Amino acid sequence: MRSLLEVNDIGLYCPQADVYIDPWRRAERALITHAHSDHARQGHGLYMAHKHSEGILKHRLGNIRLENVEYGQKIYMNGVEISFHPAGHILGSAQVRLEYKGEVVVVSGDYKITPDGVSAPFEPVKCHTFITESTFGLPIYDWKPDRTEFDALQRWWKHNAEEGICSVVFGYSLGKAQRILRNLDLTQGPVYAHGAIIEIHKAMAHTGIEFPECLPVDKSIPKENFRKALVIAPPAADTENWLRQFVPFKTAVCSGWMALRGTRRRQNAHKGFAISDHADWKGLLYAIESSEAGNILITHGYSDTLARYLREKGMQAEVLNTLYTGDAANENTEADETVH
Amino acid sequence: MKRFTDLLSELDSETSVNAKTASLVRYFGEAGDADALWAIALFSGRRPKRTVSASLLRAWAAEASELPLWLFEECYHVVGDLAETIAAVLPSPLQQEEISLETAMDLLREMAGRSEEERKEKILGIWQNIPSDQRFTFNKLLTGGFRMGVSEKLIVKALARHTGLEENLISHRLMGNWDPYTSRLADLLFSENENDHISRPYPFYLAYALEETEQEPGPLHEWQIEYKWDGIRGQIIRRQGHTFIWTRGEELVNDKYPELMQMAENLPDGTVLDGEIVAFRDGRVLPFQQLQKRIGRKNVSKKMLGDIPVAYIAYDQLEHQHTDIREMSLEQRRQRLEGTVRDIAPLSAHILLSEITEVNRWEDLKVLRENCREIQAEGLMLKWKAGSYKTGRKRGEWWKWKLDPMQADAVMIYAQSGHGRRANLYTDLTFAVWDGDRLVPFAKAYSGLTDAELKTVDAFIKQNTIEKFGPVRSVKAEMVFEIAFEGISYSPRHKSGIAVRFPRIVRIRYDKKASEANTLEDLRKLIS
Numbered sequence: 108m109r110s111l112l113e114v115n116d117i118g119l120y121c122p123q124a125d126v127y128i129d130p131w132r133r134a135e136r137a138l139i140t141h142a143h144s145d146h147a148r149q150g151h152g153l154y155m156a157h158k159h160s161e162g163i164l165k166h167r168l169g170n171i172r173l174e175n176v177e178y179g180q181k182i183y184m185n186g187v188e189i190s191f192h193p194a195g196h197i198l199g200s201a202q203v204r205l206e207y208k209g210e211v212v213v214v215s216g217d218y219k220i221t222p223d224g225v226s227a228p229f230e231p232v233k234c235h236t237f238i239t240e241s242t243f244g245l246p247i248y249d250w251k252p253d254r255t256e257f258d259a260l261q262r263w264w265k266h267n268a269e270e271g272i273c274s275v276v277f278g279y280s281l282g283k284a285q286r287i288l289r290n291l292d293l294t295q296g297p298v299y300a301h302g303a304i305i306e307i308h309k310a311m312a313h314t315g316i317e318f319p320e321c322l323p324v325d326k327s328i329p330k331e332n333f334r335k336a337l338v339i340a341p342p343a344a345d346t347e348n349w350l351r352q353f354v355p356f357k358t359a360v361c362s363g364w365m366a367l368r369g370t371r372r373r374q375n376a377h378k379g380f381a382i383s384d385h386a387d388w389k390g391l392l393y394a395i396e397s398s399e400a401g402n403i404l405i406t407h408g409y410s411d412t413l414a415r416y417l418r419e420k421g422m423q424a425e426v427l428n429t430l431y432t433g434d435a436a437n438e439n440t441e442a443d444e445t446v447h
Numbered sequence: 448m449k450r451f452t453d454l455l456s457e458l459d460s461e462t463s464v465n466a467k468t469a470s471l472v473r474y475f476g477e478a479g480d481a482d483a484l485w486a487i488a489l490f491s492g493r494r495p496k497r498t499v500s501a502s503l504l505r506a507w508a509a510e511a512s513e514l515p516l517w518l519f520e521e522c523y524h525v526v527g528d529l530a531e532t533i534a535a536v537l538p539s540p541l542q543q544e545e546i547s548l549e550t551a552m553d554l555l556r557e558m559a560g561r562s563e564e565e566r567k568e569k570i571l572g573i574w575q576n577i578p579s580d581q582r583f584t585f586n587k588l589l590t591g592g593f594r595m596g597v598s599e600k601l602i603v604k605a606l607a608r609h610t611g612l613e614e615n616l617i618s619h620r621l622m623g624n625w626d627p628y629t630s631r632l633a634d635l636l637f638s639e640n641e642n643d644h645i646s647r648p649y650p651f652y653l654a655y656a657l658e659e660t661e662q663e664p665g666p667l668h669e670w671q672i673e674y675k676w677d678g679i680r681g682q683i684i685r686r687q688g689h690t691f692i693w694t695r696g697e698e699l700v701n702d703k704y705p706e707l708m709q710m711a712e713n714l715p716d717g718t719v720l721d722g723e724i725v726a727f728r729d730g731r732v733l734p735f736q737q738l739q740k741r742i743g744r745k746n747v748s749k750k751m752l753g754d755i756p757v758a759y760i761a762y763d764q765l766e767h768q769h770t771d772i773r774e775m776s777l778e779q780r781r782q783r784l785e786g787t788v789r790d791i792a793p794l795s796a797h798i799l800l801s802e803i804t805e806v807n808r809w810e811d812l813k814v815l816r817e818n819c820r821e822i823q824a825e826g827l828m829l830k831w832k833a834g835s836y837k838t839g840r841k842r843g844e845w846w847k848w849k850l851d852p853m854q855a856d857a858v859m860i861y862a863q864s865g866h867g868r869r870a871n872l873y874t875d876l877t878f879a880v881w882d883g884d885r886l887v888p889f890a891k892a893y894s895g896l897t898d899a900e901l902k903t904v905d906a907f908i909k910q911n912t913i914e915k916f917g918p919v920r921s922v923k924a925e926m927v928f929e930i931a932f933e934g935i936s937y938s939p940r941h942k943s944g945i946a947v948r949f950p951r952i953v954r955i956r957y958d959k960k961a962s963e964a965n966t967l968e969d970l971r972k973l974i975s
Contacts, residue, residue, distance in 0.1 A: 246514055247522045247535035366535070368459065369527050373872070373898070377460050412521055419515060 111187075111205055111212045112238070114427060119214065119238070123207050124184035127151075128214050131429075138189065140216025141200035142167065142281065155182070157191050159199030159314045163281060166310035176201075178227060194218035195229030196384050197282035198311060204232050212236040213398060219383065220390040221253065224289045225282075225316070231397035238427060239395060240385070241408030243363050248387040250363070256380045257290040263359060263378055268296050268335040273353040277376070278361035280304045280341040282384045287339055287361060288319045297332065299324045301340035326352060363387070395422075448577070450478050451486060451548045452584045458595050467597065471605035480632040481549040487606070488627035489588070490597045492697075495628070497591055498558035499566055501529055504589065507567055508533040511574060524918055527865065530586030534579065542576040551588055556628060600839060610636055615650075615838050623647040624699055645686040648693040649719060649765045649773065650838040654828065654845035663809065664829060664846060671777060671832050672804045672812070674824040675847055676760055677735045677934070678725035679742070683707065683759065684766075685714040694724075703747060707759055710795035717769030718787060720761045721836075722801065727758035732823045735948060736936045761788055762801035762828075765836055773836035780836065819850050825933070826850045852931035853947075853973050855965040856956055859926045860886055862908045863919045865893060873908040873920070874901055876952075878930055882943070882967040889943040889970065890930055895952030904955070924961045929953040935973050945970055 112121050118130030118137075127134040129146040139147045139156035142163040147156070149168055156164060158175035165171065176182065178201065182189045186208075191201035196217040203214045211234040218240065222228035250256075264274040278284050280303045288298070300308075300321040308318050322328075324338060333353045340349075342360070350356060358376040363383025365371050371379035386394060391413065395403055403424040405414050410426040417424035457470040475483045488494065509519040514536060526532040546554075554573075558566050570589070574582060587593060603621065607614045620636055623646050638644075657664070664670065680695040690711040692700050701708055704724065714720075726733035726741070737755050741747060764784040765773050772780055781803075788800040806812045816827050826849035834844035857878035865874035875893045879886035896904065904926070911923040931953045938946035945967070 245522050245525060246512065246518065247526055247532060249535065367526055368531055372459070375462075375898075377462070412518065416515070416518055 111207050111210055112214070112236070114429065119429065121184075121187060121205055124187035124189065124205065126184055126187075126189075128203055129216065138191075138203050139164070140194065140203060140214065141196055143197070143217070146216060157199040157201045159311075159316075161199075162310035162313045163199070163307065166306065192232050193227035193230050195220065195222065195226055198226045198285070198314065198316065200226055202230075202232055204234065210235055213238065213400070215239045215394065217242070217385060218394065219386045220393055221250070223253070223286050223384070225285045229394070231394060233397075233399045235400055236402040236404060237395060237398040237400035238404045238406060239391060241391060241405050241410045241413045242385045243383065243387050244391055244405070244409035244413040246388045248363060248366055248383075249389060250366075250381060250383060250387045253286075253290060253382065256382050257287075260287070260359065260361070260378075260380050260382075261291055261295070263357075264291070264337050265295060267357055271334045271355070273333040273336050273338060273356040274359065275338045275340060275350065275353055275356050276359045276361060276380075277340055277342045277345055278382075279384070280307050283361050283382065284339050284341075285318055286382065286384075288321065291337070293319050293337075296335035296337060297322060299328075299333070299336055299338045301338070301344050303341050303344070304339060324352070328352070330354070448548055448551055448581045448584050449545060450474065451482065452581045454486070455584060455587075455595060456580075458597060464601065467601055468605050468608065471597070471601065472608045475605060475609040478548070482547055484627055484630065484632040484635070485548045485552055487602055487621065487632075489593045490595065490602055491599055491621065492593075493625070493627055494588075494591045494593070495552070495556060496559075497589070498555055499570065499589060501590060503563070503567070504529065504533060504570075504586075507571060508536060508574075511571055512536040512538060524864065530590050531583055533574075533586050534583040537574055537579070537582060540575055540577060540579055540582075543578045544576045546573075546577065548588075551585060552627070555588060606636070612636065618650045618838050619647065620644075622650060622697060623693075645689060646684065646691045646699070648682045648684060648691070648697075649721075649771075649836075651680060651682070651695050651721070652837045652845060653840040654830075654847040655840065655842050657829065657846040657848040664831070667807055667809065667812070669832055671781070671828075671830045672806055672815075673762060673801045673828045673830070674804075674819065674822070675826045675828045675849065676723045676725050676732055676801075677823060677825045678723040678732070678738055678760070681722060681724045681759065682765070683711050683714070683718075683720045683722070683761075685711055685716060685718045686769075687716065690714075692724075703741060703744070704757055705747065706752065706757060706795075706797045710759065710791070710797040713791040713794045714787070715768070715790075717766060719764065719766035720759075720784070720787070721763035721765055722759050722761040724757055724759055726755050727797075727799075728756055734823055734936050735934060736938070736946065756797070758797050758799055760799045760801050763836060776833045776835065777830055778832045816848060816850065852933055852949075853935060854929055854931050854953065855880060855970060856927050856959055856963065857890065857930050858886055858924045858961045858964045859904075859922055859928060860888060860924055861919055862904075862922055872901060873905045876904070876928075878928060878950075879924070880943070880965045880967050880970060886924055886961075887943040887967060889941070889945060889967070890932065890947050890950035892928075892930060892950045892952050895931075896955075900955060927956040927959040927961060927964050929956055935970065937974065943967060943970075945974070 112119060117127060117132040117134050119128040126136045126138055128138045129140055130137050131148060133150040135152040137151040137154055139154055142160045147164055154171050154173045155176055158177060161173060161175055164173060176191050178191055178193055188206040190204045192204060194200040194202045194216050196219055200216060202216060205212045213232045213234040215238060218229055220229050267274045278287055284304045298321045301324055305323050359378035359380060360374050360376045361380045361382045363381055363385055365379030366381035401423060403417055403422060404427040406427050406429045414424040414426050454470055454474045458467055461467050505519060509516045522536060523529060523532040573585060603614050603618045606617050625635060682693045684691040690708055692704060692707055694700055726738040741751060741755055761784060764780050764787060767783045788798060792798060806815060819826055826847060829846040831844040857880050859876050860879045861877035862873040863875040865872055877888050878890050879888045907926060908920060908922050912920045913923060914921045930950055932947035932950045934948035936946055937944060
């Protein structure tokens with residue numbers, strides 16, 4: 108019997124259903140786990156994604172053919188039962204479950220375990236084969252409670268504001284920015300956002316989920332207005348030219364990579380807050396265990412390491428090579444370009 | 448350790464000198480003398496000997512966190528810092544006990560006499576009972592190496608602000624081999640009785656590179672011109688019948704140079720000299736690589752003394768007849784120095800006076816500089832005759848004018864990820880040159896690239912890995928780099944048969960193919 112899922116040049120493929128999951132080349136039909144650019148690429152014939160991804164997908168990819176799916180809704184393709192389940196990564200993110208003749212495979216996409224107050228929280232899905240990401244698949248990645256990190260971020264902002272220094276915080280515009288807005292006490296001072304984030308919020312308006320209003324950054328704004336302000340921006344905005352308007356300012360980066368001192372210092376930011384939209388080591392192990400899968404396939408991240416660890420624990424685990432980059436492209440490298 | 452942990456985190460996140468100084472001043476004010484003294488000791492490299500080996504710590508940390516050792520090692524490789532790796536993998540602490548820095552240091556000292564079991568129990572106990580952010584600090588104390596971007600200069604500045612004493616005075620009083628276990632901060636900083644500190648050296652005056660200035664320093668007759676020798680900067684102190692030889696790295700090296708100790712016995716009491724320790728035989732200075740063989744040895748054998756004798760080339764005098772003469776002009780100090788050396792030169796072949804060269808025109812100076820390589824000098828020194836002997840690196844009165852480095856184009860063939868700031872980024876690179884149709888490695892370098900270039904190289908390495916051997920990757924021989932180095936000599940220990948000194952990356956040669964890199968033969972020709 109051929110397997111339910113395989114990897115070919117185009118992507119992760121289900122031959123029975125003739126559909127791809129997050130394909131990296133043009134495909135006729137694509138199931139999209141979430142709207143980040145390494146998973147939702149250009150040029151597919153038909154996109155199927157959770158309904159909360161719609162606005163972002165169209166914002167990013169233009170006029171695509173898109174079918175909206177609800178969590179738990181069953182779709183049938185040539186006898187394969189397909190459903191989407193919350194992955195807790197960003198708004199609209201999903202794990203994709205495929206079932207055919209009693210065999211169940213779940214593709215995790217990107218996920219995190221702890222609820223973030225924005226996206227639908229991760230739900231474990233039982234299966235025979237679990238295909239999981241491993242972006243932070245090392246025991247050194249052990250997230251502190253959100254509250255701890257956001258409190259630290261709040262204190263940092265407050266401290267800067269007291270000295271009349273603008274606080275610029277970098278985080279991915281889809282996911283991280285919304286969490287920052289949800290978790291901080293915004294009455295402390297004015298909150299500005301980079302244009303990319305404002306666009307994202309507009310694109311998400313259809314979901315009915317509202318985010319606190321933030322002021323758009325604009326070259327015409329007098330510098331005094333930024334003295335007590337928090338400015339939220341995507342890592343790509345971390346250029347000398349863009350930052351000049353906030354002088355004096357301090358920068359912080361919100362990313363799981365900030366858990367390490369070395370990475371923190373390489374970013375040239377004053378502060379790093381280890382806040383991630385991915386599961387940490389314990390989170391990955393929790394998801395794997397609660398899937399009750401006998402077969403674990405591990406994609407992007409520390410896949411070799413995690414696979415070896417699981418095998419030593421007596422599980423059947425293998426590396427599955429894909430072209431997903433997880434956080435690596437989105438956060439780590441982009442933000443790296445900074446030269447202060 | 449909470450206060451100290453906060454200090455480390457502040458120093459870590461601040462880049463400006465002012466902010467760092469302010470953090471230190473605040474710490475000195477709040478911490479109490481005992482902890483403040485420890486902070487000074489740790490930042491200035493006066494850490495006590497390790498009482499637990501790194502391999503034991505790894506094993507214990509893996510055990511405590513229920514990880515297989517290979518996985519712990521892999522984590523260490525990504526983090527690049529043992530103290531941080533351990534802190535990151537340990538399970539949450541059971542208690543939140545507060546121990547002072549001093550207590551922690553005492554605890555480490557007690558460790559020395561204990562059995563392995565006892566040490567393990569003690570350390571695991573601490574890991575379990577202190578707040579998790581303080582574990583990193585504690586582990587740093589265990590593993591040593593406080594590289595926190597805090598220079599001696601910064602400490603001195605902060606202490607000056609904290610105590611109201613002058614920076615020069617503090618700088619002087621902090622020098623030498625005081626032991627943080629037995630010293631008290633007040634004694635160290637406020638003791639007026641210099642007799643307690645006969646071993647104490649003066650802070651070295653360091654020169655700036657002439658290349659870094661735009662203007663010529665002025666009329667040449669105002670300048671004393673000497674060769675810059677390739678050895679170890681050293682201060683020889685003769686006080687109360689005792690001799691102390693200090694290197695610039697504040698290392699006491701009495702044991703390493705018995706011939707200099709013997710020579711110094713002839714110095715009049717109350718004398719301090721500044722000069723260069725060089726390998727010296729048959730009237731010639733030997734290449735630095737020769738001296739290096741002696742530096743590495745704990746005990747110097749008779750054979751080594753015969754094969755690689757050293758001499759002291761004296762170029763300044765800082766104390767004369769028990770008086771600190773650093774405020775005198777160089778010309779006056781030179782007079783004293785000439786007298787001192789003249790008196791003892793007949794008694795020892797191991798002291799020489801640094802020769803002064805009279806040059807009137809810049810063109811002649813350039814010619815002189817070109818000749819340096821032949822006599823094993825690194826370049827020239829220009830010192831302003833009217834200037835006093837200053838503390839630390841000061842611009843304007845002492846200039847070094849080094850020879851242009853030698854260069855070669857080489858191919859990157861191996862890469863290893865860096866540590867600390869460069870963890871998880873392939874930055875330690877091995878370069879090779881052609882020997883026929885084979886590439887032989889000849890230099891390792893990790894400095895010289897900008898952050899952006901490092902990233903490009905890192906990406907290239909990750910995409911062009913041929914094989915992984917633990918932390919090292921062999922890389923497709925494609926990228927060519929221009930490598931500069933200060934010296935080159937034959938070395939039977941290296942695969943290529945040559946060794947270069949201070950190799951560093953000048954730039955990436957995108958315009959060159961691997962086949963256009965230099966050959967081993969080209970490099971051999973550079974050996975004089």
